Amino acid sequence: MADMTVAEIRALITNHKRWDLIFATVGVLALMVGVLTFVALFAGMVMDGAHRLSWDFFANFPSRRAENAGILSAWVGSTLVMLVTAVTAIPVGVAGAVYLEEYAAKNWMTDIIEINVTNLAGVPSIIYGLLALGLFVYKFGFGQSILSAGLTLALLILPVVIVATREAIRSIPGVIREGAYALGATKWQTTADHILPYSLPGILTGVIIGLARAIGETAPIITIGALTFIAFLPPAPFAGDPPAGAFDWLFAPFTVMPIQMFNWTSRPEAAFHQNAAAAGLVLVVMTLSMNALAIYIRYRLRKNIKW
Amino acid sequence: MSKITDGPSAEASLVLKAESRGLNFFYGAFQALKGINMPIYDKKVTALIGPSGCGKSTYLRCFNRMHDLYPGNRYEGEIRLHPDNTNLLNPHVDPIEVRMRISMVFQKPNPFPKSIYENVAYGLRVRGVRGVATIDEKVEQALRSAALWDEVKDRLNDLAFNLSGGQQQRMCIARALATEPEILLFDEPTSALDPIATASIEELIADLKHKVTILIVTHNMQQAARVSDFTAYMYLGEMIEFDATDTIFIKPKNKATEDYITGRFG
Numbered sequence: 239m240a241d242m243t244v245a246e247i248r249a250l251i252t253n254h255k256r257w258d259l260i261f262a263t264v265g266v267l268a269l270m271v272g273v274l275t276f277v278a279l280f281a282g283m284v285m286d287g288a289h290r291l292s293w294d295f296f297a298n299f300p301s302r303r304a305e306n307a308g309i310l311s312a313w314v315g316s317t318l319v320m321l322v323t324a325v326t327a328i329p330v331g332v333a334g335a336v337y338l339e340e341y342a343a344k345n346w347m348t349d350i351i352e353i354n355v356t357n358l359a360g361v362p363s364i365i366y367g368l369l370a371l372g373l374f375v376y377k378f379g380f381g382q383s384i385l386s387a388g389l390t391l392a393l394l395i396l397p398v399v400i401v402a403t404r405e406a407i408r409s410i411p412g413v414i415r416e417g418a419y420a421l422g423a424t425k426w427q428t429t430a431d432h433i434l435p436y437s438l439p440g441i442l443t444g445v446i447i448g449l450a451r452a453i454g455e456t457a458p459i460i461t462i463g464a465l466t467f468i469a470f471l472p473p474a475p476f477a478g479d480p481p482a483g484a485f486d487w488l489f490a491p492f493t494v495m496p497i498q499m500f501n502w503t504s505r506p507e508a509a510f511h512q513n514a515a516a517a518g519l520v521l522v523v524m525t526l527s528m529n530a531l532a533i534y535i536r537y538r539l540r541k542n543i544k545w
Numbered sequence: 546m547s548k549i550t551d552g553p554s555a556e557a558s559l560v561l562k563a564e565s566r567g568l569n570f571f572y573g574a575f576q577a578l579k580g581i582n583m584p585i586y587d588k589k590v591t592a593l594i595g596p597s598g599c600g601k602s603t604y605l606r607c608f609n610r611m612h613d614l615y616p617g618n619r620y621e622g623e624i625r626l627h628p629d630n631t632n633l634l635n636p637h638v639d640p641i642e643v644r645m646r647i648s649m650v651f652q653k654p655n656p657f658p659k660s661i662y663e664n665v666a667y668g669l670r671v672r673g674v675r676g677v678a679t680i681d682e683k684v685e686q687a688l689r690s691a692a693l694w695d696e697v698k699d700r701l702n703d704l705a706f707n708l709s710g711g712q713q714q715r716m717c718i719a720r721a722l723a724t725e726p727e728i729l730l731f732d733e734p735t736s737a738l739d740p741i742a743t744a745s746i747e748e749l750i751a752d753l754k755h756k757v758t759i760l761i762v763t764h765n766m767q768q769a770a771r772v773s774d775f776t777a778y779m780y781l782g783e784m785i786e787f788d789a790t791d792t793i794f795i796k797p798k799n800k801a802t803e804d805y806i807t808g809r810f811g
Contacts, residue, residue: 344616413655420609421668421720422645431667436658543658544706 280522287515295516299469300498304509309517311468312498315384316453316524318472318487319494322388323395323452328445330392331399332434338400339407340429359397366394367461375462382463384472385488390458395448402444406437411545439539446532450525456496466501468493495521560627562587562758563608563728567622568634570603570612577603579782580622585728587627590750590759592773592790594766596805600782601762605730608633608760609647610640626727645672648721649730653737654713656705661697664705664716668724683723690756691719692749711742718749722757729753731761735768747772766806770794778802 242250298308334355342348370390380386410433418428434441472490476483493501495517502514563585570578577600585591593601603612610633612618623632626646633643648668657664665684674680684701688694693715697708705716714734721729731750735743750759750772763769769776770790777787778799786793786802797803 411655413651413653414657416611416614417651417655417657417717418667419614420611420644420649420651421671421724422641423667423671424641427671431670432657542704542706 280519283515283519283522286512287517287519290512290516291519295513300467300501301469304507304513307502307510307513309495309498309520311471312493312495312517313520314471315464315468315492316494318384319387319391319459319492320449320453322385322488323391324445324449326389327392327395327399327448331396331445332403332441334396335400335403335407336429336433339404340425340433355397355400359401362457363394363455364457364461366390367458369393370458370462381489382465382491383489384492386462387459387464387492387494388488390462391452391455394455394458395445395452398448398451399441399444402447403437403441406440406444407433409440410436414545436543439536439543442535442539443532446528446535450528450532453494453525453528454496454521456494456500459494459497460500464497465491465493466497495524559589560587561585563624563626563633565604565607565622565624568604568607568624569621570600570607571619571621572603573617577782578607581784583777583784583787585758585760586775587758588754588756589774590754590761590772591775591777592769593760593762593777593779594764594769594805595779595785597764598781599779601779602732603782604779605649605732605760605762608728608730609644609649610634611649613640645724646726647728647730648724648726649732650714650717650721650734652733654710654717656708656713656716658704658706660702661705661708661716662701665719665723668720672724684719687719687723688716690722690753691715692745692752693719709742711738711745714738714742714746715749718746718753722753726757728758728760731759731763733762733764736764743768766794778805780805 294306295308296313297310298306299310300312301307338348338352338355342351367390370386370393374380374386374389375382380389414432414436415428418432423431468491472487472492474487475485499514499517499521502510502517505511561584565581565583568578568581569576581604593604595601606612607620607624612620620634622634624634625631626633631638633647657667659667662684665687666680669680669683674683685694685698688697693712696712697703697716700707705713708716714737718729718734735746738746747768750761753759754774761769761773773790775787776790776793778785778793778797778801780801786797786799788798792798793802794806797806
């Protein structure tokens with residue numbers, strides 16, 4: 239740069255740095271679109287619905303009178319459906335991902351499976367609803383039950399769980415895997431003692447993000463025929479009509495939070511809209527806390543792993 | 546064990562531990578090793594030297610069938626392990642059986658994200674060793690052999706990541722020793738370490754040869770000269786010369802070896 243004076247170099251730098259400023263401004267604006275939209279929505283819900291939040295709101299069934307209506311059947315339904323979803327999607331998804339990464343021969347078959355799994359994540363959720371209506375509700379005869387809904391959402395989040403698990407497994411360095419094999423470990427010993435424990439943070443994060451998505455799903459649940467107005471809870475284990483089993487609740491009719499909201503917003507009275515806002519608030523807090531839990535678990539478990 | 550009387554170095558006490566005969570190795574269509582014949586003597590250190598890409602690590606990884614982990618790899622010829630004369634490369638010999646007899650220390654320390662104790666004990670756990678007292682004893686023994694016991698005895702339950710690089714590598718050596726292998730493979734074990742840690746590992750290798758047969762790959766010729774009894778010079782997948790380390794470094798028979806040793810090439 240011998241042909242430039244110091245003043246010229248400084249002018250050049252100032253000129254170039256202007257682009258840093260321009261991009262930073264554009265970036266902040268872009269970010270604000272997302273953040274402000276969410277803040278506005280959330281604030282709107284708080285203003286409309288916060289005054290409805292009370293113990294009664296959680297403990298009451300829906301009612302024809304808006305001021306008496308609550309979300310008891312909805313949050314219990316959502317929780318039970320999520321339970322079924324988690325219990326089925328986690329083992330199936332993790333096992334599938336481990337098989338693909340650690341056991342399957344790398345050939346065109348696994349390539350096709352891989353492409354399909356990735357594509358499944360992009361299938362509209364109502365398609366899963368239609369599949370479930372035909373398969374779980376009618377073919378298997380599970381009816382319009384918590385079991386059918388849980389299995390449907392499990393199908394829906396399966397690709398998310400598989401992809402997250404595979405990513406987590408792939409992030410384990412090859413030398414760790416080789417280290418285990420070099421000591422004489424079998425595939426299963428390597429998987430159980432190393433691959434699964436070290437990929438646990440990633441797996442849990444994927445599972446929770448999947449569940450957070452599933453809890454807000456409405457379309458597939460409506461498709462399989464969830465009720466929109468329900469004033470009773472599924473039977474507790476052993477508490478239903480004799481002969482009562484521990485899992486009668488699986489076959490009970492149900493509703494979930496988003497459907498309850500949908501039901502209330504479609505009514506003409508403003509008081510029901512406030513109920514919907516309050517229920518929305520609860521749903522958003524549930525989702526956010528699940529995401530927060532995912533971040534916390536990731537942070538805690540990753541502390542011991544440095545690579 | 547068969548006594549070797551006409552080996553490269555006519556020491557009467559040499560016992561053959563392993564021997565590769567006509568070993569070819571292929572990564573897919575690429576032939577990485579070409580007809581390697583070489584003896585490995587019991588309780589001696591054998592060094593493999595040669596320029597990058599000459600196949601020395603590939604050769605080392607044949608001894609514990611590490612290549613079986615990846616598709617498209619193929620062996621020809623044999624590596625006989627004595628005294629039972631098992632061909633390690635025989636497809637009917639389970640690679641897990643081979644790895645239970647032959648341990649390996651890697652280029653970069655690769656501790657598991659577990660405690661020091663659990664790292665060293667892992668080989669024992671894989672073998673189904675039960676009993677806290679037995680494992681405790683073997684872990685201590687291995688850590689002592691790796692000259693690490695005094696530094697870590699008060700913090701065996703600490704994460705292995707908290708050790709320094711040199712300590713981590715000695716822990717990996719302890720992990721490999723805990724199962725009392727017949728041969729210990731070292732794949733450039735000091736290439737990621739500073740000179741002081743390197744010196745301690747070299748000292749350790751010199752001590753260990755009384756207990757175990759050692760095969761070491763090194764890119765550092767001085768290291769080969771310092772730690773090994775025998776040296777093999779490899780180039781482009783071929784074994785150019787194998788002899789006692791002194792002979793290789795003082796009066797190699799092959800011109801190519803001499804050029805590499807003296808730094809005219811490599």
